[in-house]
Amino acid sequence: MDRNIRMTVKLGNGLEFNGESLYQPERYNRTFYPLVYAGVGPKPDAIFCGNGSLDGLDVKGKIVLCDRGGDIARTDKGVTVQSVGGVSLILTNGPLDGYSTLADPHDHVLPASHIGYSDGVKIKSYISASSNPTVSFIFEGTILGTSPAPAIASFSSGGPSLASPGILKPDITGPGVRVLAAWPFDVGPSTVNSTGPTFNIISGTSMSTYSSSQWHSGGAQGRTSGFIQDIVESMFYSGL
Structure with missing residues (x-):
């Protein structure tokens, strides 16, 4: 999906990295705060x-x-940071998650930006090389037309099949990242006089099920059937 709910991470050396967060305050002081990597702590985890x-x-x-x-x-990490006096959290992917970032429902207990793996490596290098690493956040709201899109999310099956490498997966994909929809109850920390429409934003394979089964596969099968009159289901999936 070519949409990003952006929370930019700006380092003290001027470098900026695009992260994501549903936390988008109307007013936020762009103060630079000291930056520390949790990995330098004395405990192995x-x-x-x-x-x-x-x-x-x-x-x-x-x-x-x-x-x-x-x-x-992800949200529990913020609870830990807050419990020891931290003011904000930057969450970086590992190599397997790559650039797949998520805008979590607003249940973070403090401002938190989710960034991709390569950006995380660069920020760690900055921390190591600087005697006084600092960072600030820039909240940019919803950004449309982002890239790469479409792209397979890290939690999806990218294929090929290990059992049969000649079969590529997935057959058909659909939007399943940052899907915004109505929700029956409030999401996030409790607030006073919380009324009005409620919503949630979720990422996962279940989010893409409807569009994949109804729109994409139906359209693909209909288009394929227009070229091949006697196609059967097994032939259809074999050709995807």
Whole structure:
């Protein structure tokens, strides 16, 4: 999907990296804060910012760079950062997740930007090379026409099949990242007098199921049948 809900990460050396976040305040002080990488902490699992993993690392009043993964929910990492005095979170992908970033529902307890793997590597290099690394956030709202799009998300099956390398997967794909829709109840931290329409934004293979089955596959099959009159289902899938 060529849409990005952008929260730009701006380093003290002027470099900027496009991240994502549903947290988009109307007014935000673009103050530069000290930047620290959780991986320099004394505990082996500190890079993932799990509960208690940042104990012994000075993060008070700083923005913390955490690695995605470690079987720790993305929003729980922010809870850990906040518990030790951190003011914000930058979440960076590992190599397997590449550039697939997500705009989480607004249940982060503090401002948090999700960036891709290569950008995370560059930020880590900046932290290592600087005696006083700093960072600020720029909230840019919804950006349309982003690239690469379309693209296979990191959580999707990219193929080919390990059992039969000659069969490429997926057959047909559909939009499944940052799908915005109505939701029956509030999402995120409780607020006073929270009324009115509610929504949620979700990423996953289940999000693309409807469009893949109804629009894409139906259209592809109809178009293919127009060229080949006696096509059967097995022939159709074999040709995708």
